Amino acid sequence: xxxxxxxxxxxxxxxxxxxxxxxxxxxxxxxxxxxxxxxxxxxxxxxxxxxxxxxxxxxxxxxxxxxxxxxxxxxxxxxxxxxxxxxxxxxxxxxxxxxxxxxxxxxxxxxxxxxxxxxxxxxxxxxxxxxxxxx
Numbered sequence: 001x002x003x004x005x006x007x008x009x010x011x012x013x014x015x016x017x018x019x020x021x022x023x024x025x026x027x028x029x030x031x032x033x034x035x036x037x038x039x040x041x042x043x044x045x046x047x048x049x050x051x052x053x054x055x056x057x058x059x060x061x062x063x064x065x066x067x068x069x070x071x072x073x074x075x076x077x078x079x080x081x082x083x084x085x086x087x088x089x090x091x092x093x094x095x096x097x098x099x100x101x102x103x104x105x106x107x108x109x110x111x112x113x114x115x116x117x118x119x120x121x122x123x124x125x126x127x128x129x130x131x132x133x134x135x
Contacts, residue, residue: 005047007040012077031073038062 008018008028015028029036041062045052053061 007043009040011073012080034066034070037066037069 006026008023008026009031010018010028011031013030015030018028029040031037038059041058042055045055045058052058
């Protein structure tokens, strides 16, 4: 049986903001931190055992791919911000109560940008993992 590994991948969230506290036992990775991402890639590579790449090859590949990765993260962040702004705009024009339910809070909540954004983030993460697996 393979060993399961969990790494919270944070986008617009600081490790100190994680709740519940139990998730803090995992070593979270911040998407904006090149050092965090490099540590994650090295860890994933080490988990490959005999199939792992030499660190020099891995580092060269990582450095070449970093600009594209950084741009993709910024694109996801911009998309999330746009969707949040749209949701907040829509909520301003809703009646205070719809069928007896209060209007949801318009307070910004990282990761709660909506289904479409969550699906795009998930697709982005899947594409990133597939890219790493192709290394």
